[in-house]
Amino acid sequence: MNYNIVPLTELINQFARLPGIGKKTAQRLAYSILKQPPERAHQFAEALINAREKIHFCSVCQSLTDLDTCQICTDERRDHSTICVVEDPRDVMAFERTREYNGVYHVLHGVISPLDNIGPDKLRIKELMERLSDGTVKEIIMATNPTVEGEATASYISRLVKPMNIKVTRLAYGIPVGGDLEYADEYTLARALEGRNEI
Amino acid sequence: MNYNIVPLTELINQFARLPGIGKKTAQRLAYSILKQPPERAHQFAEALINAREKIHFCSVCQSLTDLDTCQICTDERRDHSTICVVEDPRDVMAFERTREYNGVYHVLHGVISPLDNIGPDKLRIKELMERLSDGTVKEIIMATNPTVEGEATASYISRLVKPMNIKVTRLAYGIPVGGDLEYADEYTLARALEGRNEI
Numbered sequence: 001m002n003y004n005i006v007p008l009t010e011l012i013n014q015f016a017r018l019p020g021i022g023k024k025t026a027q028r029l030a031y032s033i034l035k036q037p038p039e040r041a042h043q044f045a046e047a048l049i050n051a052r053e054k055i056h057f058c059s060v061c062q063s064l065t066d067l068d069t070c071q072i073c074t075d076e077r078r079d080h081s082t083i084c085v086v087e088d089p090r091d092v093m094a095f096e097r098t099r100e101y102n103g104v105y106h107v108l109h110g111v112i113s114p115l116d117n118i119g120p121d122k123l124r125i126k127e128l129m130e131r132l133s134d135g136t137v138k139e140i141i142m143a144t145n146p147t148v149e150g151e152a153t154a155s156y157i158s159r160l161v162k163p164m165n166i167k168v169t170r171l172a173y174g175i176p177v178g179g180d181l182e183y184a185d186e187y188t189l190a191r192a193l194e195g196r197n198e199i
Numbered sequence: 200m201n202y203n204i205v206p207l208t209e210l211i212n213q214f215a216r217l218p219g220i221g222k223k224t225a226q227r228l229a230y231s232i233l234k235q236p237p238e239r240a241h242q243f244a245e246a247l248i249n250a251r252e253k254i255h256f257c258s259v260c261q262s263l264t265d266l267d268t269c270q271i272c273t274d275e276r277r278d279h280s281t282i283c284v285v286e287d288p289r290d291v292m293a294f295e296r297t298r299e300y301n302g303v304y305h306v307l308h309g310v311i312s313p314l315d316n317i318g319p320d321k322l323r324i325k326e327l328m329e330r331l332s333d334g335t336v337k338e339i340i341m342a343t344n345p346t347v348e349g350e351a352t353a354s355y356i357s358r359l360v361k362p363m364n365i366k367v368t369r370l371a372y373g374i375p376v377g378g379d380l381e382y383a384d385e386y387t388l389a390r391a392l393e394g395r396n397e398i
Binding site: 020 | 226
């Protein structure tokens with residue numbers, strides 16, 4: 001005998017399809033929806049559809065926006081001669097949280113990864129090159145992740161950009177602020193030593 | 200400068216309102232929705248509304264169902280003379296997974312907890328008493344959680360039911376199957392000793 005409450009099973013399955021949500025958590029989340037007033041379920045449903053329908057990629061930097069061109073790209077107070085190249089829209093938010101960066105961004109939507117069959121043509125590199133063609137950009141900051149793929153992508157793009165007489169920089173490697181030297185891995189420590197600055 | 204993508208923020212907030220989902224996880228989940236095809240967001244939205252609108256409490260056992268009376272209560276192959284009383288609809292599913300129980304259920308939707316201002320009138324005890332009035336029920340299994348509140352609720356209900364000449368039983372306490380004696384707490388071990396059986 002198998003008793004199946006179809007609408008509940010369907011909701012649990014939807015939650016379980018989300019990344020990092022297992023069967024048990026999905027059940028807990030589905031039950032929590034049932035305990036809320038119906039308006040809450042409607043608001044949630046509306047937020048899902050709204051976000052999916054209204055948000056798309058910025059026509060300039062390829063980050064997420066609900067406008068044609070995102071607020072950062074249209075902000076005249078920002079320095080449009082410096083582009084910070086990142087892998088993911090979430091990295092844009094990470095930089096914005098620092099409140100230290102005043103340039104603009106370009107989101108690649110991934111990194112070159114031959115093992116996953118992702119070549120340069122699958123990233124938003126063409127769109128980046130188009131932005132560089134009018135000569136306003138003076139510096140490209142490569143801010144891909146410090147992984148093998150992130151490094152490879154950074155050096156691939158730097159090889160494309162350097163002949164255009166644009167400065168290409170890479171984020172500094174070193175020990176994280178508040179970190180403990182004892183627990184730093186040898187590669188990070190070696191890079192921190194290599195990149196030491198006079199104080 | 201604060202750049203806010205309203206539909207995205209709204210979706211993140213909806214996820215963050217779910218139990219056990221923090222801000223970071225909510226962001227990750229919201230981004231995963233944006234990466235899926237729009238149909239997925241629509242399916243999810245529909246599942247949310249469907250579940251919330253169609254699922255309600257069974258008119259007999261107070262468990263969840265999308266019918267008037269749940270499939271367990273209407274199943275004639277089940278033993279309707281035994282009622283297993285649980286706190287939560289999820290406990291029903293836990294018992295069903297054992298495939299060992301063939302009686303029916305009654306869901307209290309909580310336990311007596313004076314500290315949280317939950318008295319017996321806030322639980323589905325009245326509905327349970329109504330089910331006992333026609334004399335078909337021979338045994339009540341109290342399967343509330345082994346907590347102070349669960350125990351108090353079990354003994355409260357057993358005091359109500361006993362004068363009606365209905366057998367009231369409680370789940371056995373003991374060491375969990377596959378557990379390690381060394382790590383069992385002293386109360387559990389004492390109860391396991393007390394309830395020992397001849398082999």
